[in-house]
Amino acid sequence: MVEEKLAPGARVGIVGGGQLGRMLALAGARLGLYCHIYTDRSDDPAIDVAACSSVAPYDDQDALARFVDAVDVVTYEFENIPAQTAEFLAAQKPVRPSPQVLALTQDRLVEKNFISGLGIEVAPYAQVDDAGALARAVAQIGRPSILKTRRFGYDGKGQALIRLGSDLATSFRSLGGQPSILEGFVPFRCEVSVVAARGLDGDFVAWDIGQNVHEHHILASTKVPADISADLAARAKDKARKIAEALDYVGVLAVEMFLTEGRGGPRLLVNEIAPRVHNSGHWTMDGAVTSQFEQHLRAICGFPLGSVRAHGPAEMLNLIGDDIYRWREFLAQKGACLHLYGKSEARPGRKMGHVTFLKENAQD
């Protein structure tokens, strides 16, 4: 029998075994849940801390069948899961957020059409299926602009900048000639993200807005609260709520937005929806009453959502590659909360951990 609302002791299947899966499993243990990681990599960092794990390819139907049989609900820590895998699992047990959400957020074009369809502003964009369409899109949107594959891009992968002198045919080929979209380059004052949660009963909560800095297309830091007015913060949360409700979303989601200066005042353009816990919400582990990881599990298990109250201002710094060797320096800093992901090799660009600085007041 499939229960909609679960209880402590429930078995939560998590597809993906990276640091997000690891932090979900750690949060699950606090709530007395048994987390079962499904990953295709035997050295994934979530395995060490989860009650159970299955290591098999994401399209291995036998392994997936055993996995789904052993859990009460399924969630995921990354959105590039094959659609067929999500549907296969959803035929047996609740998958939250739903496979429909996954399908939508896996395709940049479908996602942008969906967001625009809600009356929410996004950066100008155009569909690009071939080099000819790219030329037309550039004529419409202008340069500089960014060509992105519709599917499977992350951390700057699958992107090409279209500058003044760029050869369009070469740019299109550099992404493998895949179906893509061209996005207008938006000069923004800052990038913010709303990390929010929607419960099984439709409750919606959003933490304080984070202000993000990216370096080399990878999130470097998140400062909370963002340097924006209370009115803008409320507008940002409203957009996230509208999106979550339209998707009948269950779980934690992050909505990335650009803050731009328009003639009529500041404008928020939605850039991307992440249908999962998000790097820009890591500060909640130490800086808020309920962490995004626990909140996600509360939502997908049908538990009441927890308080999102922040203890005070916070700043989260990602530890990328060699940054991890500064661990002792961070541990010695007043108010620093260090998290390391247990990855054996510190490759350049690899997220090895993060540190959250909790400040007594914004001047600290």
Place this chain on the structure above:
Amino acid sequence: MVEEKLAPGARVGIVGGGQLGRMLALAGARLGLYCHIYTDRSDDPAIDVAACSSVAPYDDQDALARFVDAVDVVTYEFENIPAQTAEFLAAQKPVRPSPQVLALTQDRLVEKNFISGLGIEVAPYAQVDDAGALARAVAQIGRPSILKTRRFGYDGKGQALIRLGSDLATSFRSLGGQPSILEGFVPFRCEVSVVAARGLDGDFVAWDIGQNVHEHHILASTKVPADISADLAARAKDKARKIAEALDYVGVLAVEMFLTEGRGGPRLLVNEIAPRVHNSGHWTMDGAVTSQFEQHLRAICGFPLGSVRAHGPAEMLNLIGDDIYRWREFLAQKGACLHLYGKSEARPGRKMGHVTFLKENAQD
């Protein structure tokens, strides 16, 4: 080679697999440590969340040898480990806190003599080796008083109340005729505990003082900060520091004290030292920058100690036996942080979890 100061990636052996071992293992994962649980019970709740575990009797030398070989440092989550086990492990790898600390705190008489020897007040006590000694002790200390076995008592086990009409021979036999001590019954205003940590380099930090309520000899709740003056709080922390320094202590310890009203003003009598993370420090998981579990690991690994700053007032409630069935009610409460230990059976008197209420201010 034995390293005094370790680094993330180190392997931490934890003797004992109960909820304290579980919360230590979860805190270890955050720091990128690999926790290895050694327990004699295969269904212990720490096993599910630890990177490794060994299940064998506490005096199984082969299993202990394999365990100590596989770790870089050893600690423990309960103090009733056989002394020989601790010494066997300490011959191979650092055991922190030291086996000497363990030996001292395992014997109520030795512990009280040690504390008194530091010039720190304790309740009146006397050594009781036989029924005759009990009669002399009662003549000296009076009734009501409490007879306690010197070793292996916890949560009220191994205790007998000596009332006006109690037959002393019967009382002594009720504890199995073991070497005991008689303690004077102290009328106290409240019971407080100092949860503190001492690092490998001798740094000492103490969280805000907790005020404890016991029911049926088991901790029911801890309120932080305790309702005591700043001066008394400072005196309580000083006593804990004196004890930690005299023991050359490494790790987290708890010092339980009675607050009594004397003729010269309030007095603090030390009741007990717990050489480990302590139930009255659970609030630090949600209510302070650094939790007692992370702090203990920082100390025993030779890392810098973390900030003990509290986010605000907090109250921790133990969930004992059937209390666990109230989980949904607690999850729905504003500012409540629920922790369940993953124990399968809710037996009466069994600690099943705890909930910490974080208040925005003391009036909440």
